[in-house]
Amino acid sequence: MKPIIIVAALAAALSVQAQEAAKTDSVEGFKFTDVKTVKTGPVRDQNKSGTCWCFSSNSFFENEIIRKGHKPVDLSEMFVVWHTYDDKADKYIRTNGKINFSQGGSGLDVPYVWAAYGMMPEEAYKGLNYGEDNxxxxxxxxxxxxxxxxxxxxxxxxxxxxxxxxxxxxxxxYFGEIPQTFEYEGKTYTPRTFAQSLGINPDDYATFTSFTHHPFDKPFVLEVSDNWLSGQYMNVPLADLKAIVDNAIDKGYSVAWAADVSEGGFKWKEGFAVMPADKDEADLEGTELSRWVKLSDAEKNREKYDVKGPVKEIEVTQEMRQDMFDRQETTDDHGMVIVGKATDQNGNEYYKVQNSWTDKQKYGGYFYVSMPYFLAKTMDIYVNKEAVPAAIRKRTGI
Incomplete structure (x- = not known):
């Protein structure tokens, strides 16, 4: 009986630990400690679809539903995707093919569909009508x-x-016809009445970005191809962008996050994203320097991103961030959700991020993004207006 007792005690201890707000995750060379996390729904899997924008924004709203004290719900991504493809196709034809039509989209597409068409639960509309399980x-x-x-x-x-x-x-x-009515937990709904039952008002949320080719504290249409809705984003200084996320997490709100994930320091499988600084030859000595100068540019680049633990990272300025965007080194790649703050063993700050690339990964579908990476590679964020610091809300009129 003793082994059973031990196993039961261990299981109970692990259960308690999983519920604690702060815990430690580690990967070779890294030791991450969660400082603050918000309540989240499960990690979803977009599989081989380019619909991260929908999976991330749906997860964001699922987190908001939990935060509001409502029963967790699995929202249908393909209900949103069906309507987005349909309306995007209409605009594509009306503009004589002058907008981008692809699997990609904007995080704003989800609240657009929510307001225009409603929402459905996953169990009522899976959108898998073509012989695939995913x-x-x-x-x-x-x-x-x-x-x-x-x-x-x-x-x-x-x-x-x-x-x-x-x-x-x-x-x-491919997806199946969208039903006009459906049953969910013993009640009959339409997409509109189901959306109303969830306690979410899209007008309660706002988008933010940070670029200098438009004036601060005013909205502008972000110039990325997937912004087919011509959605406007409030432009704020970079320090304010970070302040909004920090305030949101501290108050228990998650943040929908769109970013460039094409950098060599984006190590999804290893569970982190960093922006390593170039090696300073003045700091190298002896054989280390002689070896370094003999390396080709490609070899130096590979070594730069061969990250095994905390490294010296770039110091991101507003000007540097703008230059990366202007030269299209920073691109609109992927939508995710920021759900916490953490530190590594050296005290460096990170955001904990909920992704939609399955939960079969180091941290069950979550990973850690360094502050330099966030500051340099963020395209935009989407957040409840209540989570925005009062001074920023007043200044921007949010």
Missing amino acids: HVHGELESAMQGYLSAINRKPNRRLSTAWRKGLQGILNA
Whole structure:
């Protein structure tokens, strides 16, 4: 009986530990300690679909539902994706193909669909109607792009009245038709009444970014191809962008986060993202210096990003951040959710991030982003207005 007692005691201890706000995660050379975390729903898996924008924003709203004290719910990503593809296709044709039509999108697409069409739970609309157990959108994207390209050429010299139904037919073939009503936990809903039952008002949320090619404290349309809605983002100084996230986490709010993840220091599998500084040859001595100067630029770059633990990182300025964006070194790649703050063994600050690339990873689908990485590579954030510091709200009119 003793082994059973020991196992039970160990399981109980682990359960208590998992519920604590602060815990330590470690990877080779790193030791991360959570300083503050917010309550979150489970990590979702976008699999082979380019719909991170939907998975991240849905997860963000799932976290908000939990924060508000409501019962957790698994929101349907493909309900949002169906409506986004449909409306994006309409705009694509209306602009003669002058906007980007692809799997990519903006985090603002989710509140747009929420306000315009409502929401559904995952169990009522999974969007897997094409022989796959998980999302795989390559064929669907190609089918829609081919169809829209043909429609855009106007072979009849003017558009027919059927083209949009044809596009919706493709969506229905792959995702299934969206039901007008559905049952959930013993009640009958429409997408609109279900959205109303969740206690979320899209007007309670705001977007922020930080660039100098537009004036601060005023909104502007962020110039990225996936912003097909021409959504506006409030522009604030970089220090304020960080202050908003810090204040949100401290008060128990998560933050939807769009960022560039193409950097060599973005180590998803290893559970961290850092922005290593270039090696200073003045600090190298003897054989180390002689070896370094013989390396090619490619070899130096590989060594720079061969990160095994805390490293010296770049000091990010507003000007540096702008230059990276202007030269398209910083690109709009991926949507995630910031859910906590942490430190490494050297006291460096990180944000803890909830991702949508499965939970089969070092930290179960979460990873740690250094402050230099956040400051340099953030495209934008989306957050409850209540989580924005009062001085910033007053100054920006949020």
